[in-house]
Amino acid sequence: MKLALIFLLPLVGAFLPLGIARKSSWLLASCAALPALASFFLLVSLTPDLLAGQVLIQTWTWVPSLGLSFSLRLDALSLIFALLITGIGCLILLYARFYFDGKPSAARFYALILIFMAAMLGLVMSENLLVMLVFWEMTSLVSFLLIGFTWKSRDARRGARMSLAITAGGGLALMAGLVLLGLEVGSWQLSEVLAAGDQIKASESYGLMLVLILLGAFAKSAQFPFHLWLPHAMAAPTPVSAYLHSATMVKAGIFLLMRLHPALADTPLWLDLVTLAGMTTLMLGAFVAMFMHDIKGLLAYSTLSHLGLITLLLGLGTPLALAIALFHLICHAFFKAPLFMMAGYVDQLTGSRDMQRINGLWRYYPLLTLLSGLSAAAMAGLPLLSGYFSKKMLFAESLAITQPFWAAGLLPVWVTVAGLFSVAYSMRIFHNVFFNGRPVDLPNYPPKPLLKKALLPLIPLVLITLLIGLWPDWLFKHWMLPAALAATQVSLPEYDFTQLSGGWPLYMSLFALIGGLAFYAARGPLFAIHARLPEVDAKNIFERSMHGLTDWTRSLVYNLENGSLQRYLALILMTCVLLVGWSLQGLSSWQGSLAMTPLEPGFVLGCLVMAMAAISVAKIHRHRLPALLLLGVIGLLITLFFARFSAPDLALTQLSVEVMAVVIMMLALSFLPQExxxxxxxxxxxxxxxxxxxxxxxxxxxxxxxxxxxFSSISDFFLAQSVEGGGGTNVVNVILVDFRGFDTLGEITVLGIAAVAVFAFTRELHLKERVTSNLNLQGVAEAHPIILSVTARLVLPIALMVSAYIFLRGHNLPGGGFIAGLITAVAFTLQYMAGGLVWAQERMRTQFRPLIGAGLLIATFTGMGSLVLGYPFLTSTFGHFDLPLLGEIELASVLLFDLGVYAVVVGATLLILGNLGRLMTVAGPGKEVG
Amino acid sequence: MEALFAVTLGILTTSGVYLLLRGRTFSVILGLTLLSHAVNIFLFSMGRLQQGSPALIGFTDHPGDPLPQALVLTAIVIGFAMTAFTVVLALKAAVELRSDHVDGEDPNEDRL
Structure with missing residues (x-):
């Protein structure tokens, strides 16, 4: 629970500042700092055990079937990251107190930073890769909100969008990589993945896995060529830059590389990819930083170069290199954060971030000058400061490399030159801002005063930098070695710091120092040359390509989905043909092994007529009435087809449905154009x-x-069980009401819904034009011919009796609820046609909608009856009874169910017909039917 | 016989699909009906075309396959309900949009 508390505290605490947004700025800052501090001290209390090598793992089951459990892990490696996240986080919160100083947006900032802190903590403490992924995406999202914090500015919006596109895009690649990794290992638990390093490296998909995971890590840690987003993220408020882009988020990718070190590292591919990316980023960042006139821009590029340095070390793949990388990571966090804070203050106090204007600030802020000077010196790697040791360790490590050949000679030179640049830009940010003459044309001149206490958050950071410079071996021994052990499972010997004080590492750093100073001294001409180079604005290029992409997708969507049903249908059908055709490739021949049955004249004739009718319908479809009549012919032929091929139930159903379908279409046609x-x-x-x-x-x-x-079918079961289990000899009906009764219940529900939908549609439908357009008054006078209406009345009782008979026998002989319902409906339809709607309606005692409802209820309750008796839903029972007059009769509970079906079919059919018919009464739509 | 059946089924489907792709609601309704006929007999034929063997116990020694029949039976009824629904939809569209074109606007045939 302790582990969960560590990240839950900031997460829940994020709501605290929101609640007291309008109170004093100190109260607000303390409330925000409270959860962060609590987390920090919780971690501190665990520190001794963890550094001694303990690994805390806590698991809560989440979705066991997916191998997903919410597991947390805390060991020395995650501890260091977690301490950085919470510790620096607390100082940033304090810094934000001065930075925002009572601005109303401060509460939003605190809340977001705390959520971000929780996400980062969750990320470094995940024991399950999938859980880690969730936190990973969460950091991307929250950082989007933080970079776009001042959303009214265009730069902030664009920077935020760019960083989201790149880091979240990398997140997708990472997800694919981690899923591959998990599939290979068979588990997403980190401990199992780390233990399976050899298996992973030997697997076929290792290369793909590695590339995908590296894509994610590089995008997050802004490695070349994904570095573009980081400088543009500087549009964020400075506390955000100081926290996310120096201490935490950009280190997430580095953390991932360290965490997965045993699983992925130390292969030639790893070495090539990671080292090269690191080298490129290191040099690019260091070189460009020198030429940035924007203070934050310079810091951003210098951060890039330091991230590149760390990545480069990780690429070497040895546990020692990892320990050095971690060492540098810590040094970097402590010297970069104060510099960012300084940049933020200078920006606020002078109103500018342009170093061509900001000069000679030491007169105004002596203490700030001192603190920044120490941090910048550490960044340059001057003696007795933290950066001095990490840089020399890097030089020593670069000399120790022998494989591959290209790295052996190149690497020492490369890092020395990069070191030279870093001295130059460190020099620039210090000398240029605080000395270098007097301010030029500042918006706020003289600069506003800086409160002494505003420097509070910088002091602990600078102190730690000094302390590391004094006792690097202590830090390395008590922190780096356990962390490297936790990360790589390899126990390293103590590092001999005395070897750094002489020999090549010393010469290399001396060279870098002198070269850097010379480079800085020559800045005037260099800037002039740089200014003449064509300017490439990555943000514009990115925006343009993004716009291109959205335009392209938009036009694609418009072309595919242009609102035309014809287009949609054509596309769907085309896809269908292609996919089905493609999947049939393997079929060697269409004709199978069975011999065909011989032709018969009747069948041939039927087929010919059907085919011709079908072709004719398509051909004359513009003449609607003849086409409809031909369609009726086809329906009747289908009926014959069913009758011929041993499906009496289907034939009966089709016959009655056909009649009503044609009637309905006929009705509709009378409103629509005839051609x-x-x-x-x-x-x-x-x-x-x-x-x-x-x-x-x-x-x-x-x-x-x-x-x-x-041919093989599962129907043998139904045939065998029909009489025994279902009590009926008509297997089709037994299937409908018994074996698959639940399906039928669903189907009659659909039927009812469709009918009610038709009712609802016709209710509001006013067919105004019809009466004037094509109504023949002569015809109306004879709308209900006397012969027809007399016959219809005679037919009704007979038809009802037939339907009752069909209904009752349905379980054993062709028939049943569906067919009986349709026959009844046809009989009533005839009454409508013969006597007219009003006439029939006056005599109709039942409303149709209640009939549908009643039918559904009967069917459902019959099913539930078996539940009451302790059997599953819709279990049937049957028995034989002797009834007077009728003799022995079999009654099954499904008869009741079938009655429900019958009622729904009758109700639905007549509801549809009645309402459509209502629309075309001469007087116009009358009272609604049903 | 199977070959002839397949050809007829193919023609039925072709006509149905062709009508489905027309621009006027009534043609589409005709097409849908044709297509549902085709689908019904296709489904039905999956139980094989047998004569004189209804799925009735005790009537014959080799009763036909009852399962496709049961499926098709409900399909016919629901197909009817859906036809009715489409018809009303077409009427509603014709009244509200003053056009019986499927896209609701008069002949404005989209590009190929």
Whole structure:
């Protein structure tokens, strides 16, 4: 629980500042610092044990089936990072107190920084890779909000967008890499992944995995070529830059490389990729930093170069190099944060960040000059300060490299030259800001005074820099070695610091120092040359390519989804044809092993008529009435087809449905134009025909391929169990009401919903134009011919009796609720047609919507009846009874269920028909039906 | 017989799809109906085309496959409900948009 508290405290504490946004700035800052401090001291209390080599792991099960557990891990490595995050975080909060000094946005800042702190803590303390990924993305998101903190400025918005695009893009790659890693190992638990290093390095996908993970880490840690976002993130308020872009977020990528060191590092590929990225970033950052006139810009590029240095060391792959990298990381955090804080103050007090104007500030801020001077000297690597040792350790390490060949000769020279540049830019930020003559044309002149206590947050940081400079061996022995042990599982010997005080490392740093000073001295001409170089604004290029990308996707979307149903259908069908066709590639021949059954004249005739009718419908579809009649012909042929091929139930259903479908379409047609205009072009018709032909051939071929192949079905079960378990001999009906009763319940529900939807639509539909357009008054007079209405009345009782018979026998012979319902509906439809809507409605006792509801309820309650008796939903039972007059009869509980089906079918069908019919009564839409 | 059936099915589907791609709602409704016929008999044929063997116990020694029949039976009924729904939708669209074009605007055929 202690572990969870460490990151939960800042997370929950983030709400604290929001609650007291309007109170005094000290109260606000203390409230924000409280959770951070609590976390910090919690960590401190654990420190001795962890440095002694203890590893704390805590696991809460989350989604065990995915191998996902919420596990936290705290060892010496994560401890160092966590201490940096909380410790520097506290000082940043204090600094923000002076930086924002009562501005209303301060509360938002505190809340975001605390959330960010929690995310970083979660990241360094994750024991599960997937959990780590979640925190990783969380840092990207929160940093987006922080960089875009002053969202009214265009630069801030663009910088935030750029950093999100790059770091979150890297996050995607990282996710893919970690998933691959987890799949290879079979677990996402860090301890298991780290133990499986050899297996991972030997695996086939190692290269891909490594590249993906490095993409994520490099994007986060701003390694070349993903370094672009970091300088542009300087649009953020300075506390954000000091915290995220010196001490924490950019170190997340480094942390990942250290954490996964045993799993991934120390292979030739690792060495090449990581070292090269580090080298490039180191040199690029160090060189460009010198030429930045913006203080924060200079610091940003110098941060880049230090990150490159750390990455370079990690690339070497040895545990010692990792320990040195960690050492430098700590030094960097402590000397870079004060410099950022200084930059923030200077910006606020003078109103400018341009070093061409800011000069000679030592007169105004002597103490700040001292503190910045110490930090800058440490950054340059001057003796007796922290950076001195880390840099010389780097030089020594670069000399020790023998493999690969290119690194052996190049590396020492490379790091020395980079060291030279770093001396130059350190010199510049100190000398240029605080000395170098007098201020030029400052917006605030003389600069505003700086409160003494505002320097409070800088002092501990500078002190630590001094202390590390005094006792580097203590830090290395008691902190770096346990951390390196925790990271690499290799126990290192103590580092001999005396070897640094002479020989090549000394000469190299001397050379860098003198060269750097000379370089700085020659800055005048160099700046002039630099100014003449063409300026490349990465942000503009990025924005332009982003705009290009969005424009391209937008036009793609508009082209695909232009709002035309025809376009959508064509695309869907095309995809369908391509995918199905593609997946059928493996089929050697369409015809299977079964012999075809011989042709019969009746079948041939039926098929010919059907085919011709189908073609004709397509051909004459613009003449709507004839096309509809032909469609009816096809429906009837389908009925015959079902009847012929042993499906009496289907034939009965199709017959009744066909009648009503044609009636409905007929009704609709009376409102719509009778002819479709000729509007498709030749080309268009050809395309559609090709597409339709493709779909048709595919369906036909598929059917042919299946039909000529041996057949096996799961239906044997249904056939065997029908009488025994379902109590009926009509297996189709038994399946509907018993075996698959739940399906049927769903289906009648859909039917009911569709009918109610039709009802709702017709309710508000006013067909104004119809009466005037094509109504023949003569025809209206004879709308209900006497012969028809008399016959219809005669037919009704007979039809109802037939439907009752069909209903009752349905369990054993063709029939059942669906068919009986349709027959009843047809009989009533005939009454509507013969007698007119009003006439029929007056005599109809039942409303249709309640009928649908009742049917659904009957069906559901029948199913629940079995629940009451302790059987699963919809379990059926049946028995044989002797009834007077009727003789022996079998009654099954499913009969009741079928009654529900019957009621829904009748209700739904008549609700649809009645309401459509209502629209076309002569008087216009009358009272709604049902 | 299977070959002839497959050809007929293919023609039915082709006509259905072709009508589906037309620009007027009524043609689309016709197309949908044709297509649902095609789908129904396709599904039905998966239980093989057998004569004189309804899925009734005791009626014949080799009853047909009842499962596709049960599936198709409900498909027919639901297909009817959906046709009705589409019809009303088409009417509503024609009244509200003053056009029976599927895109709601008069002949403005989109590019290929």
């Amino acid at each position: 479709s205009p000729q509007e498709s072009t030749k080309l268009r018709k050809t395309r559609d025909l090709l597409l339709a032909g493709g779909v048709g051939s595919l369906v036909g071929l598929l059917a042919f391929a299946v039909l000529t192949r041996p």
